Amino acid sequence: MSDGTMHVRGHFNGLKTTLLFGLMWAIIMLIWWLTDGTGATLGIYIVIGLATTFLSYWFSDRLAIASMRAKEVSEQEAPMLYRIVRELSAKAGRPMPRIYIAPTMSPNAFATGRNERHAAVCCTQGILQILNERELRGVLGHELMHVYNHDILTSAIASAMATVITYLGYSLMYFGGGRRNDRDSGPLGLIGLLLSMILAPIAASLIQLAISRTREYDADEDGSRLTGDPEALASALNKISVGVQSAGMPQTAATQSVSAMMIENPFSSKGISRLFSTHPPTEERIARLMEMAREMHAPGVERSAGYVPVGSGSWR
Numbered sequence: 001m002s003d004g005t006m007h008v009r010g011h012f013n014g015l016k017t018t019l020l021f022g023l024m025w026a027i028i029m030l031i032w033w034l035t036d037g038t039g040a041t042l043g044i045y046i047v048i049g050l051a052t053t054f055l056s057y058w059f060s061d062r063l064a065i066a067s068m069r070a071k072e073v074s075e076q077e078a079p080m081l082y083r084i085v086r087e088l089s090a091k092a093g094r095p096m097p098r099i100y101i102a103p104t105m106s107p108n109a110f111a112t113g114r115n116e117r118h119a120a121v122c123c124t125q126g127i128l129q130i131l132n133e134r135e136l137r138g139v140l141g142h143e144l145m146h147v148y149n150h151d152i153l154t155s156a157i158a159s160a161m162a163t164v165i166t167y168l169g170y171s172l173m174y175f176g177g178g179r180r181n182d183r184d185s186g187p188l189g190l191i192g193l194l195l196s197m198i199l200a201p202i203a204a205s206l207i208q209l210a211i212s213r214t215r216e217y218d219a220d221e222d223g224s225r226l227t228g229d230p231e232a233l234a235s236a237l238n239k240i241s242v243g244v245q246s247a248g249m250p251q252t253a254a255t256q257s258v259s260a261m262m263i264e265n266p267f268s269s270k271g272i273s274r275l276f277s278t279h280p281p282t283e284e285r286i287a288r289l290m291e292m293a294r295e296m297h298a299p300g301v302e303r304s305a306g307y308v309p310v311g312s313g314s315w316r
Contacts, residue, residue, distance in 0.1 A: 028042075103124075106124060244266055
């Protein structure tokens with residue numbers, strides 16, 4: 001761009017979100033139809049969902065920061081963090097967020113806030129100890145793109161709508177499948193009722209996870225374009241993944257609520273639980289980033305300022 005700022009690409013994020021939310025509302029309408037609910041009943045769930053979304057969005061930064069017991073730091077306390085965040089936010093042509101440090105040795109980072117002008121980036125003590133400045137720059141580029149891509153608002157809406165779908169599914173236990181039972185009171189009607197009760201919460205969770213996972217991939221790509229150094233983020237993810245296993249974060253209600261926002265899942269994600277993880281597999285993210293780096297190495301590809309090619313295997 002002529003003013004020197006970086007153009008933030010959308011990667012069809014708006015379309016992806018619209019399609020996923022459309023599927024969510026289709027499930028809501030299906031469950032409402034099965035329950036034979038009135039307009040007033042549906043309205044109650046919608047109001048609850050919208051209220052939850054508003055509160056989660058408006059107070060997202062305070063809730064997340066408080067959950068991690070993080071402290072806002074000054075430039076004198078964290079000069080390197082300020083230098084990196086100031087550089088990257090200026091390069092993107094966007095406001096600089098507040099900077100926090102959380103007192104935990106489990107390596108991680110996350111971004112929060114209701115919009116670009118009310119955003120915060122938080123790093124744990126653990127991540128500051130295991131990453132060098134170049135790797136930390138890759139992580140902060142990723143987190144800043146969560147803010148600039150408006151992922152926080154999307155996640156809040158997805159969480160609220162998933163809650164609405166779940167409780168609508170549970171409501172079948174109390175209101176029954178009225179219209180279906182009028183036509184079919186036999187075993188098929190009961191099976192349909194049970195399936196709705198079971199599948200509605202699962203469908204809500206899977207859609208929410210799909211939104212979270214696609215956002216991580218997009219933030220990886222956009223953040224790497226902002227820094228011009230995808231290998232640095234790949235190296236950081238590798239170190240963080242190992243660090244999380246050796247210095248895990250206590251799994252409490254507070255940390256669980258923030259875990260989906262973190263750059264790496266802070267809890268164990270093995271076996272069947274991996275299917276329901278809010279983060280895509282780290283090895284897949286690293287593979288995508290290394291492929292992106294190879295494309296940047298290709299002749300004729302314009303590289304961002306500060307990009308330093310690294311030989312394969314240097315970060316392992």
